Amino acid sequence: MRPQAPIARRALTVVGMQELGAYRVLRLADPDGPAPAPGQFSMLAAVQRWGGGEDERPHVPRAFSIARWQEGEDGMEAHYLLEDVGPGTQRLCELRAGEEVWVLGPLGQGFTPPDEGRRALLVGGGVGIAPLAILQDLLLQHSGTPATSTGAEGRRDLAAPTGVALLGFRDGAHAEGAALLQNVRIATDDGAVGHHGLVTDLLARELDEDPEAVVYACGPAPMLEAVRAMCAEREVPARLALESGMACGFGACFGCVVPTKDGYLRVCVEGPVIDAARLAHVDAHAGAPA
Amino acid sequence: MRPQAPIARRALTVVGMQELGAYRVLRLADPDGPAPAPGQFSMLAAVQRWGGGEDERPHVPRAFSIARWQEGEDGMEAHYLLEDVGPGTQRLCELRAGEEVWVLGPLGQGFTPPDEGRRALLVGGGVGIAPLAILQDLLLQHSGTPATSTGAEGRRDLAAPTGVALLGFRDGAHAEGAALLQNVRIATDDGAVGHHGLVTDLLARELDEDPEAVVYACGPAPMLEAVRAMCAEREVPARLALESGMACGFGACFGCVVPTKDGYLRVCVEGPVIDAARLAHVDAHAGAPA
């Protein structure tokens, strides 16, 4: 059974807020929260002044993938990777240590591990790399093999047993987010770091060499759609962590739907991770901020 | 002619925020603003996050008397005395040096000086002491005589030529606000400091001794009404600085009216200071926070 959230949202203390290139990493002390499955998310809102930003927003909480779950100084900590794209993320990005955040989570359906013996290929785009970090942590932990920790691009490391991560970014500042993962290969739109082009170019190469891999992807809708199409063509299983505008995160509002082959699906309860085979295409609104 | 505000509100930098008992003193650098007349006010709003507090407020700016106008390190500074009574004042009270405040002002009709040779009696209640500070500054400056600077209560100092201030407070913590003025006599509701009772008891004594004085008052509605009634009975001229819920501060909304003998008057343009003789009574909504 998936980890469930307590219905009472928790006011958690910010224990850290670090810059990571174009992103920020928010660390919340969560001593009593349930351990999340990779791919699950939380609904976050600043306890103070959630509202009063641009256009008198935000009002409802915002969804963020749990990027990491680890022992901190006083019990467990959840890490979130934030990109400031509007009033909600802006408010969260300005929080300082000691301030509080309402957290409802862990929510949603996370990633399921690859079948025994198959290699996981993580494919992330932009801030969509967040759920891949916790997934990689878990994969590495299960395999018992620490990944080679260099993030140098171009060095093809087929030997890595698990958790190799192909990450696409807009530019160099965003590519710094790759530090969240290990054993990464990077592609950038402007060629500043790694492969000059799309992360799906890297994915094609990997799949050429290991057609038995299982793909785990999160990122902007066009990227997810390219991953879906490529995996469908090659008959590679793919699990996509979708995103969608959400109001509640627990299935109450029916606002977060994406179209699937058999009708609309609520990303927050039936997702965010779903099997790519269920989608005819990835809806333009179903991805991470581009 | 009264000092006028530029129609463009100014984003002014907070240069100080000090506790003063139950109050806070906000200092804004206002290098280019017009010098205010005592009794004038400004409409203030935090530049960031004006909104998103209790009940998703504040939305419109809030009115505050200019409590002091003086040379600071980089040009002129305006001081405001704040009492946290709701979401607007709370937001302002949490500002720190370096943050910005929208300021529209100086606004309204201020105090007119007493006729030559008559003594000014300042009567303040609670946060209503704010406009009396700048008035006293001006009176002292004009008389050329610095007031005795002790604030010790009980010491009656009829010799002070001008600017004696009778101040009423709820309790000791509020009475610390008296430090904003000089030559003060204090009354507190709980007897913690000074006279145990109403500031109007002090006023009655002063008027007994100097029936030629002119009264300048600002404070909660019941206090203002008591002052009005006492002055009317004794035929002492009284200038009352009224307050009222305001949305605009410049006569646009018609929201801030108080009843007078000849109809409603907009506190923000025809006041806040008005001649007590124009009022049949002080409306319950026309005073400072009690």
Next chain:
Amino acid sequence: MSVDFCGLELSHPIINASGTFDLLAADTAFGASLRAEFPFAAFVSKTITLAPRAGNPPPRLWESPAGLVNSIGLPNKGLAGYLAHDLPALSSLLAEVDAPLITNVMGATAAEIARLLEVCQAQMQIAAVELNVSCPNVKTGLDIGADPKQLEAVVREVRSRLAKPLIVKLTPNTADVATCAAAAEAGGADAVSLINTLRAMALAPAGHSESPWLGGGTGGLSGPAIRPVALAQVAAVASRVSIPVVGMGGVQSARHAQDLLDVGATLVAVGTQSFRDPLAGRRVALGLAAAGPKSPVSLRASL
């Protein structure tokens, strides 16, 4: 705090607004804690229609100043699907927390509504029915509930099919909601509920193409933004009718609920605030209880 509402004995006056809480999804998300701290004194289902509906294409949500515009489009499995799939699970969960089930239904014609009520009458797990009359009349395009005469006729025509309490959920998009409430009462409603969302719209933000943002074209505004409108409408209705009133619209705190009770509501529903805090209903109920019973200085008479 216990309240009698049309013969239903409720433990407190706070229920959910239809369409703002999915009990089965909440069960998946929250499990045991949902039962341990159940937020509502009764549970109102999403609107159920005779035929299944997929709902509107995304985007379905637009966040507005202190509010939310939704264009969900009433997705539901249809009456048969609801009875087969949801009702058993709903009623067993509700039995555990001792909260009655109110089923919200909508039909485009009196015949459709009559059929919905008949079926609800036959299901003993359903304690009462809320009839959503914000359904566009097929001919005029206006909400059935916006025209008092039409509303009275429809309610009168269907009333006999339901022996259980019938709550008519009024539309706020009307010139005179009190007259609509009186019409519902005259037609035989046991209670009225309001306000539903205000007709609203949003265009796509910068960077998106400039069509209407919502997949459904237009939507409905809810949340704190509409609270003063809700209070005015509930006050107007409560001072006009003598049946109980369920008040809602932007309630976030016990204070807001108390305001609605003060102007004459018997129950208060929490909607959008549950999206921010799934325990909002419970907090409101506890806040009311903590404030203690009020001397009934109801403003109802004075309005």
Next chain:
Amino acid sequence: MSVDFCGLELSHPIINASGTFDLLAADTAFGASLRAEFPFAAFVSKTITLAPRAGNPPPRLWESPAGLVNSIGLPNKGLAGYLAHDLPALSSLLAEVDAPLITNVMGATAAEIARLLEVCQAQMQIAAVELNVSCPNVKTGLDIGADPKQLEAVVREVRSRLAKPLIVKLTPNTADVATCAAAAEAGGADAVSLINTLRAMALAPAGHSESPWLGGGTGGLSGPAIRPVALAQVAAVASRVSIPVVGMGGVQSARHAQDLLDVGATLVAVGTQSFRDPLAGRRVALGLAAAGPKSPVSLRASL
């Protein structure tokens, strides 16, 4: 950015919402800077009635989530007082900034309105008249403007008294604002404006006695809270009528104004935002100008 509005040549599409800017008080408060940075392309007066009105007792304002509820009660000096005291000063100030004067009037009967229009016709300083039809009908208590038939009849009856442009300011408190707009057009209106405030209410906060807070009992909601409602109503009206539409309701930025223009408004009025920033109108106009003229992908047709 210059715009033709019913034959008036305006320098940009931004005007003030009636009752949200008092030019003479602003002159007292701001003096020369008001003229130097005049915020509006035309100036709309507060509502003027035949007889003087004192307005409602205080409190007149309630701040709500991202909005404001007012119960000002249309205080004004009456038509004669307006002509004698305000018009000369208004028109000389407006002449300096080259902005035409639109006088907003309200009457309880067609006869009263006819008289108001006649007098406005005779004043050459008045460029156009905005007729506020949110006036309660003395018999029904409902706004004159809420009933399309009544509205059309009133507009038709008074139309001949005014050769100048007649703008009908619709009430938003109606089931079908587009039909009301069409009725105003059929009656002879040259333009319609909307939205006026939404009927709303507030109770006194803690510590005050629990009557309605506003001296007038109920009030009207304005500000960002109502913006999505305004957009929906303006879109519905603009897609129905062929006369120009003045859109308003919660506009704070050029983006919000552009949304209203995109759904078919010709002018946009700024109201409550001027209370936060008296130069809001100017900032919106400058923002529109900076964004440059848009290719007219008006949604008007597509709605």
